[in-house]
Amino acid sequence: MAIVASGNCLERNAWICGDYVETRSDELTAALREHIGLTVSAVLIGLAIAIPLVLLARRWRFTVPWIGGLASVLYTVPSLAFFALLLPVTGLSATTVRIGLVTYTLVILFRGLLAGLDAVPASARDAARGMGYGPVRLLLRVELPLALPAIIAAIRLATVSTIALVTVGAMIGHGGLGNLIYDGLTSTFKAEVLTSSVLCVALAVVADLLLVALQWLVTPWRHGRRGGRRGRGGPATREQAATREQAATREQAATEWAVATHAAAEQSVSARTVAAKTEGTTA
Template identity: 65%
Template sequence: MAGQNCLVTNDWICGEYLRSRSQELTDATVQHIWITAVSVAIGVAVAFPLALLARRSRRFAGPVLGLTTVLYTVPSLAMFSLLLPLFGLSAALVVTGLVLYSLTILVRNILAGLEAVPLEAKEAARGMGYGPARLLWEVELPLALPALMAGIRIATVSTVALTTIGSIVGRGGLGNLIDDALPSFFKAQVLAASVLCVLLAVVADLLLLGVQRLLTPWTRISRTRDAVDTAGAAKAV
């Protein structure tokens, strides 16, 4: 009875809501994860060649960085309205909008990572006979991974939040539940969907951080060596 009363009294925390709507919450969470993952994956696939183009020449850098920045400033309602004639009320509409929003973060981080590769490392690779493609994939890209992964982490967390905007076309994952609950201000549903959205962002960031640590073991070695050197210097003093 107490559990049912929390629905009647519209409490923020309601165990009965979680029990009775568990499937609805699960479906919304799965949709949210799917839209976020697809959007970020496509965003990386589009941002990488754009970053390479921007790095090739300053003539391309300005337009590429300028265009991605302008796209990020377009309000979501306007963005979806512009894309609506092309995609209709579909998940593709939301995914395309999220991809465009992610480009400014991803392009800039990939470009920053590639430009931060030490010149001596590139010269040594060229001296060993590395061509441009091999130099990129075997030397520059691995050394740019920390910046690239940082960009993916930021873009992912941002996309988790922006996915909720897709509720305006019924493709917003957890945002659908928040949007449905607002007219009647159904507190338990608003809180549950909001908390799940935050948890998704935190979990995604931690998972990507773990992937980054696995892909860049040399950064951990470098930090350990720096810590040892600092401790040794302090001890000597």
């Protein structure tokens, strides 16, 4: 990797170039803003769709394999093929990318939210019902707070995977930082490739840390002082809670494996596409 003084780094096409950041700051900011906008909107819309689906699945359990299966099938569709199917309807627009991203978040959010709510101990529900809690109050005051760790974990996974998938949108001109990565690869502009890639990784890390901080703030009982009431409860109750937490963890691990497999496939397809275009350009 060549590190050159800033005065000549653009001319010598160095990987690390301060002049590139200075002269292209507006371009980098615009790409970063688009990347964040696509990610946030996709995750929020995905949540807006996943929450009613989870409530439906909990009300009628026979729908769980149908909803989960449909979400999984859609998740296996490569993003480029998915975008191509949407082109006749939405064209080369950010909406095409956003629809694909929302679709890919559903399998993560649906599984995570459902696993989190299912992991709530039955004793907690029974105690709330004994105090006169109705279904809505039970959900909002008991189940959601206890399921927050699993829910936020699903949101973290959906957010980070979406940040990675946004870059694929560069194939149709709406990939945020992916546009710069794609342009840099096709033109062999090293500073553009490295800078935009580092920003993409930094964005994923910052987003994950912010969500970790949010989880820490909204679940104070998980990191509070041990002992007192927290340690009370019969062995059966603790064993049931541990079993449910292990089940939620296994579900989360399965989802993470599916996400990793999908991301690897997307990166392979994108790499082959860029390589083919680069060879055609240099030929």
